[in-house]
Amino acid sequence: MLRIVVKEGENIERALKRYKRKFRDVKVLQELRERKQFTKPSVAKRAEKKKAAYIEQLFKED
Template sequence: MLRIIVKEGENIDRALKRYKRKYRNVKVLQELRDRKQYVKPSVLRRAEIKKAAYKEQLFKEE
């Protein structure tokens, strides 16, 4: 559970922004989306290899 302590005199919008940032960093939403559908380990591995190859290609172009 995320806890955001609102400091004395702090704007509520600022505290809400900190909460949203923490929520995004713990990747709760991403994990929920991943668990919606089962993906075989071999498919995950294939996607990781494809992503790595794409990143390597981008670095070579620079």
């Protein structure tokens, strides 16, 4: 569970922004979306390799 301590005199919008950033960094929503349906391990590996090849290609052109 995420906890955000609102400091004395701190703007509520700023505290909300900190909460949203922490929520994004913990990747809770991403994990929930991944668990919506089962992905076979072989398909997951294939996607991971494809992503790695794409990233390598991006850095190779520079």
